[in-house]
Amino acid sequence: MVDEPDAHGGVDARHLESCADCKARYTTVSGDARAISSLLTAPELKVDIASAFNRVRTAPAARPRFGLRLPMMRPGSRPLVLAFATAVAAIALVATAIAQDSNTFTPQTLTPVPVTLADMESLSQLSAYGTISWTKQPQPQVVTSAAEANTISGLPVPKVAALPTGVSSTVTYAAMGQATAVFTFSKDKAAAAAAQAGTTLPALPSGLEGAQLTVTVGPAVAEIYGNITKPSSGSDITQASLPQLIVGETTAPVATSSQVTVVQFENSLLALPGISPELKAAIKAIGDPSTTLPVPIPVQFGTSSSVTIQGTIQGLALGDNTGVGAGVIWIKNGVVYGVVGTIKRDDAVNVANQLT
Amino acid sequence: MELGARRVTTERTDDGSFEALFTAEYARVAGIANRVLMDQHEAEDVAQEVFIDFHRLHSASAQYAPAWLHRAAAHAALNRLRGSKRRQRREVAQATQESDRTVDPQKLFEVSEDRRQVRQALARMAPKPAAVLVLRASGLSYAEVAQALGVGIGQVGTLLRRAEAALRKEVTSGTSL
Numbered sequence: 001m002v003d004e005p006d007a008h009g010g011v012d013a014r015h016l017e018s019c020a021d022c023k024a025r026y027t028t029v030s031g032d033a034r035a036i037s038s039l040l041t042a043p044e045l046k047v048d049i050a051s052a053f054n055r056v057r058t059a060p061a062a063r064p065r066f067g068l069r070l071p072m073m074r075p076g077s078r079p080l081v082l083a084f085a086t087a088v089a090a091i092a093l094v095a096t097a098i099a100q101d102s103n104t105f106t107p108q109t110l111t112p113v114p115v116t117l118a119d120m121e122s123l124s125q126l127s128a129y130g131t132i133s134w135t136k137q138p139q140p141q142v143v144t145s146a147a148e149a150n151t152i153s154g155l156p157v158p159k160v161a162a163l164p165t166g167v168s169s170t171v172t173y174a175a176m177g178q179a180t181a182v183f184t185f186s187k188d189k190a191a192a193a194a195a196q197a198g199t200t201l202p203a204l205p206s207g208l209e210g211a212q213l214t215v216t217v218g219p220a221v222a223e224i225y226g227n228i229t230k231p232s233s234g235s236d237i238t239q240a241s242l243p244q245l246i247v248g249e250t251t252a253p254v255a256t257s258s259q260v261t262v263v264q265f266e267n268s269l270l271a272l273p274g275i276s277p278e279l280k281a282a283i284k285a286i287g288d289p290s291t292t293l294p295v296p297i298p299v300q301f302g303t304s305s306s307v308t309i310q311g312t313i314q315g316l317a318l319g320d321n322t323g324v325g326a327g328v329i330w331i332k333n334g335v336v337y338g339v340v341g342t343i344k345r346d347d348a349v350n351v352a353n354q355l356t
Numbered sequence: 357m358e359l360g361a362r363r364v365t366t367e368r369t370d371d372g373s374f375e376a377l378f379t380a381e382y383a384r385v386a387g388i389a390n391r392v393l394m395d396q397h398e399a400e401d402v403a404q405e406v407f408i409d410f411h412r413l414h415s416a417s418a419q420y421a422p423a424w425l426h427r428a429a430a431h432a433a434l435n436r437l438r439g440s441k442r443r444q445r446r447e448v449a450q451a452t453q454e455s456d457r458t459v460d461p462q463k464l465f466e467v468s469e470d471r472r473q474v475r476q477a478l479a480r481m482a483p484k485p486a487a488v489l490v491l492r493a494s495g496l497s498y499a500e501v502a503q504a505l506g507v508g509i510g511q512v513g514t515l516l517r518r519a520e521a522a523l524r525k526e527v528t529s530g531t532s533l
Contacts, residue, residue: 032521036493036520037493039471039527041493042390043394052403055404056404059404059408142414144503144506
């Protein structure tokens with residue numbers, strides 16, 4: 001009633017006239033409102049919209065990379081974000097690099113693959129060996145309500161039953177529809193890249209030249225608790241406010257190939273100059289690759305272990321109980337779920353167990 | 357050829373929508389940031405970053421565009437307020453500006469000190485109540501505040517009252533209120 005003119009009438013107003021308690025509260029509230037209004041006054045702003053628009057229009061535009069990234073975050077600048085991106089959504093590239101016998105790959109279970117940031121960088125630099133194009137651009141959007149996130153992604157937004165202690169209830173939603181990337185291998189480009197690295201290309205399967213690897217990722221939806229904001233200046237991550245908890249859900253990525261099988265593609269890609277022997281060995285160590293989704297875990301993120309989620313589902317727990325960072329990932333009915341944040345591992349498991 | 361023509365048309369349409377959105381909302385978005393930062397240059401800096409972020413990730417014709425911009429402006433400005441070095445510089449600049457404008461040094465000092473304290477208190481508050489105060493003080497209606505923060509319109513009044521009480525309690529002891 002203090003600052004809403006429409007409320008100054010009817011039953012409430014009559015009650016206020018006759019109730020001493022309410023009158024006293026009204027006086028306090030209106031006093032607060034007046035005081036704060038006075039303190040928050042600011043000099044009038046005179047803006048030149050045309051020149052401001054010119055500045056914004058000429059600002060360098062960011063282009064989507066081959067790999068997903070969360071909005072409002074700088075890839076590579078934040079280990080936690082990178083961990084999330086690799087663990088939940090940006091698994092497309094490594095997912096394609098799995099040995100299997102057919103031309104189609106849809107994962108059902110998870111296997112941890114420790115990687116270094118340099119390994120991941122080398123995977124994202126496939127453009128040196130062919131052409132990468134998006135037939136459906138990833139369009140991640142940040143929205144303010146679960147309903148909007150649902151509309152964009154078509155996925156039900158997971159509900160967190162109880163937040164771990166210390167996690168802000170301020171929530172932002174990120175959502176995107178399906179995105180499809182096509183990588184077309186070029187022997188000439190690969191040879192040039194190899195020459196630049198001072199080596200030659202290994203023997204390649206016939207048919208690899210011009211072969212296409214199609215990766216479909218998403219749709220995806222994420223709830224982000226805490227504030228995600230860019231550093232106020234530069235890329236100093238100590239100035240950034242990192243999200244405390246991210247609960248994500250994405251349809252498992254699907255990879256198909258033409259001319260050669262995905263396993264041949266995978267072997268050829270792994271044999272290219274720049275891929276570390278560690279990553280190659282880790283991927284080759286996967287037991288049953290036809291149904292396994294490897295989750296690349298940056299080595300900085302610590303340990304990983306098996307965990308049972310919601311009583312029956314085999315999942316993967318990352319990190320430890322120090323609170324520095326932990327997460328849980330699992331697959332249920334072809335959908336990959338992830339709970340990752342600056343929380344303890346046990347808290348992440350609790351959130352996962354109670355997710356509806 | 358036809359595909360290319362269609363793409364160009366789509367891009368133009370989106371650019372046109374973005375310019376319309378910018379024209380309609382820029383002053384308000386900068387105003388929200390200015391309410392927090394009390395510095396035109398910094399406020400416009402924040403507003404332009406917010407629009408760039410929005411344009412990078414969203415369609416300008418999205419229904420939620422104004423709400424997104426308002427919320428982002430409040431949070432970005434509050435976040436910037438928390439940067440201690442910038443805050444110190446701003447306070448020095450602010451004090452100088454105020455002393456240029458006022459004829460009563462004592463009164464001016466009080467006003468300046470109150471504003472400094474209220475902004476320090478804002479920076480210490482939880483993001484949501486701080487944003488409620490800033491958005492409402494910037495002239496947004498209850499419905500607009502509700503949309504920006506993703507809460508029901510019925511909650512805005514309560515959120516606002518609590519935030520006002522919390523902020524006043526935080527600053528009253530040290531201000532001339």
